Amino acid sequence: MSSATRQSNAAARERLEALTDNASVDVTALAADLLAVTGVLDHEVTLRRILTDPATEGQRKADLIGSLFGGKIGADAQDLLSGMVRSRWSAPRDLVDGIEQLAAYAEIIGADRAGALDEVEDELFRFGRVVAGSNELRSALTDTAAGNAAKAELVQRLLGGKAKPATTQLVASLVTQPRGRSLEGGLEDFSRLAAARRGRVVALVTVAVPLSDAQKDRLAAALARLAGRPVHLNIDVDPAVLGGVRVQIGDEIIEGTIANRMDGARQGLVS
Structure with missing residues (x-):
């Protein structure tokens, strides 16, 4: 990860933490909005190039975010995205990765607020071990021919009511939007984010x-x-x-x- 991208990710995370210091902010809705934008930008190559073009004024890129997503996502998510496109990114893909990571971090903040972060960390680890021990389950969750709705439903059957809501949502986001990552690798990334929240x-x-x-x-x-x-x-x-x-x-x-x-x-x- 380049210095520019690292600094931009750190700044975005600081803004998210400052925003979520306000207990009235719905972190679950915020995470869902950021994840939805990740899905859009993941498929729109030209758009993410425009949003990371260093020759384009930051305010113009923020205005584009407003015109594209205003009324479709919450104001908090739009403000965070506007700040991110004003930052410098070493590659267009880095912006999408950063937004996705911010969505996951919002879920983790929500779990921390609820006093459930330790349980979420343990559940992510245990689920990863279950997947590693079952080729059949791993295939079902990573099958590119299966629809996202079917995979999300499978995650719900496996974890719904048994794991913390943040765990279920994080796993569901990973199987529906893997973005080139392995299932095990994505779960490890989430575990590291959860640990980072506690400074460990x-x-x-x-x-x-x-x-x-x-x-x-x-x-x-x-x-x-x-x-x-x-x-x-x-x-x-x-x-x-x-x-x-x-x-x-x-x-x-x-x-x-x-x-x-x-x-x-x-x-x-x-x-």
């Missing part, structure tokens, strides 16, 4: 048996000292690791499983 990072912890609450607390504290900020644990139980712990934070991997040590020993004997 996500650690994927793989163990042979479930950890006790005390073990989780000790591990989270140790990883927080290592990472320099709070850590949210996503715990995957895999008997194949035999024992020990494997931790992944971003691209960094801390490998301490018995299975890995046995592999290393075998390789040493072979060499």
Whole structure:
């Protein structure tokens, strides 16, 4: 991600957070409006080029947003979009990615307001593990021949009433508008956004048996000292690791499983 795009995304997120400090703002409706605009711009190549053209005055681009979407989306969404098109973007596609990310972040803010953000993080992780373990389910949710309505209905059957509304909406948005992402990759992106809301990072912890609450607390504290900020644990139980712990934070991997040590020993004997 280029510096210009990174700065524009950060500015948009700050505006969203300032806006949603007002409890009267309907974040669910706001997220839906932003997601709808994402769908439009995703298919309109010429339009997104116009909206990101650095040679065009920012106010003219904001006026175009008003003429295209005024009366079709809420005033809050229109104001956010107007600010985004005034910003600089390294590529037209970056604007669409930024709007989509803002829609997801609005859902996450709504979950945080409701005191449900920890549950949403856990539900996204668990759903990703369910999908990874079922080729049939993954195919049904990513089938390009299936209509969006059918895939959204499947998500509703799977999660409706069982998961938090934000979780259900985030998964539904991902399967209906994948935009070239894998299902697992999109879920991981949402998890990172949720963690960022709390100023923390996500650690994927793989163990042979479930950890006790005390073990989780000790591990989270140790990883927080290592990472320099709070850590949210996503715990995957895999008997194949035999024992020990494997931790992944971003691209960094801390490998301490018995299975890995046995592999290393075998390789040493072979060499």
